[in-house]
Amino acid sequence: MWSDFTEYIIKHYSQSSRIVEVAVGRFPEVGCKLKKHLKGDIILTDIKPYHDWIILDDIRQPDLKIYKDAGLIYSIRPPEELHPYLENLSRETGADLIIKPLSTDSINTKEKMNLVNFKKAVFYKKSFK
Structure with missing residues (x-):
């Protein structure tokens, strides 16, 4: 499943100058593969x-410099309150x-996010461009 998730990001965001994973915890596999x-x-x-x-950052009070020019912000298994x-x-x-x-878990956002099924990976996506 993680290879499918990573493949989706590579396929759709290869032209992005910056991709940021939030709340990586102790699971850096996706980010390392993207690198x-x-x-x-x-x-x-x-x-x-x-x-x-x-990088140390609190998503509740984010350092916007970290996310400047990001084409994608993603998070794997973040707590619903985030x-x-x-x-x-x-x-x-x-x-x-x-x-x-x-x-x-359910999704706790104001705007509806689209459910994406890519091979064995299932996740939610929203474009804010």
């Missing part, structure tokens, strides 16, 4: 980074938003 296959900036953020290449912050940030920066929730 290997894409030329733009691939930035991983978390409120408690466990490695020096993960969904509105992701939505606001994407709207403010004009970046597309992808949220890959846990299968038991």
